[in-house]
Amino acid sequence: MGLTVTPLDAADLPTLDAAYRIAEAARAVDEPDLPPTCRRRFEALLRHPMPGIDGRWLVARLDGEPVGWLRLHLHTLENTENASAELVVDPIHRRRGIGRALHEHGVRLLREHGGKRLVGSTAAALPGAEGPVFPGAAFAAAVGAKPANADVRRRLDVTALDRPRLAALLADARAAATGYRTVHWRDHTPDEYVADTAHLEGRLLLDAPMGELAWEQQKMDAQRKRGVERALDARGVRRYNTGAVHEASGRLVGWSQLSLEASSTEHAWQQITIVDPGHRGHRLGLLCKVANLAYALGHEPALRTVDTWNAAANDHMIAINEQLGFRPVAGSVDWQLTI
């Protein structure tokens, strides 16, 4: 029978389970310090894609048994010539051409949709550090992709938090932020702030360095933002948010979000933190992030670890994270292949 590559049928639960087990086996080998892959999120990516994502999953089988998969996200609202790719081969079946076969099917599928670029991330050593060969990086280079952006994952050990120092940082930030007040919310943005958070999220890429990636900013509006929230609800993601409201105008001009996956009480992701350019220089970024961490900790007593990603070149955000106690633990590279 040999090697076959076919689309994943969403009704085929045994194959979805096998794909999940492959993801988890790969995570344990490739990024063992990350928490286990959340099963609910994994399935929701298939059944409840984000607005603007047309997800295509391909499964590779060896003699009928699933051994790897490729998830292609075609973008329908912006970046319509780009596809984001996640490619995983079961660690016990690597170096047998399965990755390459999935990749070639993906390139064909993208061509049929008029796409021009594939973008994917691989684990890497920290910038400047010597590391082992990372299979994903070796593979990406072998298929002709170019490294386009370097990211660093930083980790906060909550058990070693310097709480007095954080309280002092928060007090300093509040003193610098006269004329602004903080507001907190959980999963769903209050109606009065949904347009402001959509505006902030939509302009994020103008500020976050993207290296050589050919990537447009998202066309985010209140309606799409609600769609994002529904997709996150389907994944069971718990979100903690803190915003900074400019008291004179009532506008929400700063925002930070931290989230936990359905499968985890110990691990969180520090997500977006952004301040509107017209309101920078008042320590609102630090204020939102520190206040939000305190807010989340108040509801998540088991939380031990927070991870966050930043472009290696994002000096300003990195400085804030270092002040909070985040320290570099891993690198990643975004690869771009023009097909």
Ligand SMILES: CC(C)(COP(=O)(O)OP(=O)(O)OC[C@H]1O[C@@H](n2cnc3c(N)ncnc32)[C@H](O)[C@@H]1OP(=O)(O)O)[C@@H](O)C(=O)NCCC(=O)NCCS
């Ligand atoms: C990357 C990955 C999908 C490759 O799957 P695979 O089935 O082993 O890949 P292939 O056998 O088709 O390898 C194709 C070529 O990539 C290169 N390559 C792949 N793994 C490599 C490794 N560990 N060391 C060096 N080169 C490697 C080789 O040039 C290889 O050709 P060769 O075996 O003829 O020398 C797999 O290692 C994996 O799942 N990694 C973790 C997830 C990941 O990083 N995915 C992102 C990929 S963009």
